[in-house]
Amino acid sequence: xxDVTQTxxxxxxxxxxxxxxxxSQTKGHDRMYWYRQDPGxxxxxxxxxxxxxxxxxxxxxxxxxxxRQAQAxxxxxxxxxxxxxxxxxxxxxxxxxPLLVGxxxxxxxRLTVV
Amino acid sequence: xxxxxxxxxxxNVAEGNPLTxxxxxxxxxxxxxxxYVQYPNRGLQFLLKYIxxxxxxxxxxxxxxxxxxxxxxxxLKKPSxxxxxxxxxxxxxxxxxGDSGGSxxxxxxxxxxxxxxxx
Numbered sequence: 001x002x003d004v005t006q007t008x009x010x011x012x013x014x015x016x017x018x019x020x021x022x023x024s025q026t027k028g029h030d031r032m033y034w035y036r037q038d039p040g041x042x043x044x045x046x047x048x049x050x051x052x053x054x055x056x057x058x059x060x061x062x063x064x065x066x067x068r069q070a071q072a073x074x075x076x077x078x079x080x081x082x083x084x085x086x087x088x089x090x091x092x093x094x095x096x097x098p099l100l101v102g103x104x105x106x107x108x109x110r111l112t113v114v
Numbered sequence: 115x116x117x118x119x120x121x122x123x124x125x126n127v128a129e130g131n132p133l134t135x136x137x138x139x140x141x142x143x144x145x146x147x148x149x150y151v152q153y154p155n156r157g158l159q160f161l162l163k164y165i166x167x168x169x170x171x172x173x174x175x176x177x178x179x180x181x182x183x184x185x186x187x188x189x190l191k192k193p194s195x196x197x198x199x200x201x202x203x204x205x206x207x208x209x210x211x212g213d214s215g216g217s218x219x220x221x222x223x224x225x226x227x228x229x230x231x232x233x
Contacts, residue, residue, distance in 0.1 A: 004157075033220075035223075040123070040225060041225060042120075042204065042223045042224055042225035042226050043158075043204065043223040044223075045220065045222075048220060058220075090157060090158070092158075102148045102150070102163060102206070102221065103158075103160075103221060104160075105150075105158040105159070106157050107155075107156060107157045108155075108156075108157050
């Protein structure tokens with residue numbers, strides 16, 4: 001099984017619909033992140049969570065919300081989807097060790113808003 | 115604030131030739147630098163990192179990167195490219211210390227460089 005699992009892998013939804021993207025991890029990491037990837041823009045941070053009670057906005061949080069249901073689960077919601085939220089979404093995790101090294105990424109969720 | 119620049123959207127090289135993918139960064143404090151690779155329809159995979167110590171870092175699949183503090187660069191290199199190296203490459207930076215404030219522990223990514231290795 002993958003260390004970081006994202007569901008669904010692909011989703012097409014209509015404008016105005018609420019949608020939830022889910023992420024679960026078996027790494028035992030405290031920290032979890034949601035990024036979106038757009039061609040030519042790289043990865044941009046939406047939200048991040050350092051533990052269950054610590055959730056923070058990233059650089060592009062408008063139109064999104066998150067829930068950290070447990071250490072291993074971090075969900076991203078689009079309350080009312082719009083076409084410019086069409087993107088590839090990645091969940092990532094990291095440990096809290098100060099010298100820690102990069103992130104472990106999920107395989108991504110490709111979201112299309114029509 | 116921390117930032118990463120990958121000045122080339124695309125890099126094309128012939129198989130067997132050396133390759134370089136460029137990255138420059140800006141941080142307050144000490145940089146932790148990373149390279150990730152993304153193959154089509156896959157998530158990002160860690161390639162290598164620079165934390166401290168030797169400026170030449172070796173990573174997975176024969177890749178290496180050279181940290182240059184004076185030029186604030188961390189270019190990815192490989193002596194002999196393979197067609198299977200064709201992918202999207204991301205440089206990332208994380209600050210530790212200095213005036214990095216809340217950016218500690220968060221990675222900032224470049225926009226990515228598409229590497230194509232031609233047979």
